[in-house]
Amino acid sequence: MSELVTGDAVVLGLRPAKLPSRALALAIDLAVVGAAFVLVSIGLAIATATLDDAALAAVSVASFLLVLVGGPIAVETLSHGRSLGKLACGLRVVRDDGGPIRFRHALVRGAMGVVEILMTLGVVACIASLVSARGRRLGDVFAGTLVVRERVSAGRVAAVPPPPPWLVGRFSGLDLSAVPDGLWLAIRQYLTRMHQLDAQAGRSMAERLAVELATRTGVPVPEGVPAGAYLAAVVNERQARDARRVFFAAQTGSGVPAGGAVASAPMGSGPSVGGAGAGSVPVVPAVEEGGAARAATGFAPPA
Known part of the structure; x- marks a missing residue:
């Protein structure tokens, strides 16, 4: 490495x-x-x-x-x-x-x-x-x-932390088709190493990546949402779409569902809700607020 x-x-x-x-x-x-x-x-x-x-x-x-x-x-x-x-x-x-x-x-x-x-x-x-x-x-x-x-064994890939519970599903309407693989790679690298970075440098990198991602999707970062939490939530949305796409392809053998064009490479893995159901998405631990939310996701809820 x-x-x-x-x-x-x-x-x-x-x-x-x-x-x-x-x-x-x-x-x-x-x-x-x-x-x-x-x-x-x-x-x-x-x-x-x-x-x-x-x-x-x-x-x-x-x-x-x-x-x-x-x-x-x-x-x-x-x-x-x-x-x-x-x-x-x-x-x-x-x-x-x-x-x-x-x-x-x-x-x-x-x-x-x-x-x-x-x-x-x-x-x-x-x-x-x-x-x-x-x-x-x-x-x-x-x-x-x-x-x-680009190809590394699954055992060597660090898991992307889940987003805060209050952001899960908030970006379900984003168009992610224009986001290039290089940007996904940079976001993933940041999320898996954000706790190892200097606070100021990490915040600066998160803000830069968030601006670039918002430019690609055409929707600005919501007010009051930290850049790191925004990145984690959008990555989680991409993982959820990938899970639905894979399940749909396995059940019907017809590939990507209509209107469901998503990025092809999953950004990480994790348990899912509802077993193999069509709406299965990565599990986000249920937490209350404050310190518990930060401990579970790495991000604090907005004040």
């Missing part, structure tokens, strides 16, 4: 990918991109058979840049760090602070990849990854990114 420190002095635990898994992911990506380049080259050769040598050279350079360089950059940007090879190996590119990458990060990684992967057959990338404590190649160092493992 690597301890990554965010700009708010918050320590996040991410599991950096090792060289073998990264090499396998890269091999898959290169095979796909190489096949695409061959097909494009054949098509261009047929289409430009009447051009002179200078024009053919220009077309060849353009196809190289667009397919072998621009292709991976576009894929990493649109998928927020998950190319086909990384998806197959359970890896993902994230920023140093654990957030999702953007175009500038993918551009730097792609530009450096031409030198350390394509021009040197991956030798420079392998050496840099072996020397780096977190397995980063030069493109990761200059872009400020890190390749991490």
Whole structure:
């Protein structure tokens, strides 16, 4: 486990990918991109058979840049760090602070990849990854990114604390379809480690995540609701929807119910109410108020 420190002095635990898994992911990506380049080259050769040598050279350079360089950059940007090879190996590119990458990060990684992967057959990338404590190649160092493992065994995943009882079900009408996986990951990391953080740094991070989540859902954070409690309640709502979706799919075999589009990956696990009933949701301990509520959920009720 690597301890990554965010700009708010918050320590996040991410599991950096090792060289073998990264090499396998890269091999898959290169095979796909190489096949695409061959097909494009054949098509261009047929289409430009009447051009002179200078024009053919220009077309060849353009196809190289667009397919072998621009292709991976576009894929990493649109998928927020998950190319086909990384998806197959359970890896993902994230920023140093654990957030999702953007175009500038993918551009730097792609530009450096031409030198350390394509021009040197991956030798420079392998050496840099072996020397780096977190397995980063030069493109990761200059872009400020890190390749991490997304798939970890269930026994190693920390449970997300339940929300305060007074917030359970309050966000049932939120549209969560626009919330990206990277934001869910950051929220989960905060919730599972909020008691280990400095109070001021933790509050700052919770407020930033709450604002970003509210922007994605289109509904502002309710007045008087602490940012941490709001995050826990929305995550609980996502878990409840996932539980209903899985049950519905198991009973009918028809997938997601109409109007019930939800995120695909559960954020945690826990016992449910009503056994296998259609409305089963994670159990929230029944508590009274004040200190009991904080002890059970980690959040205090509003004054």
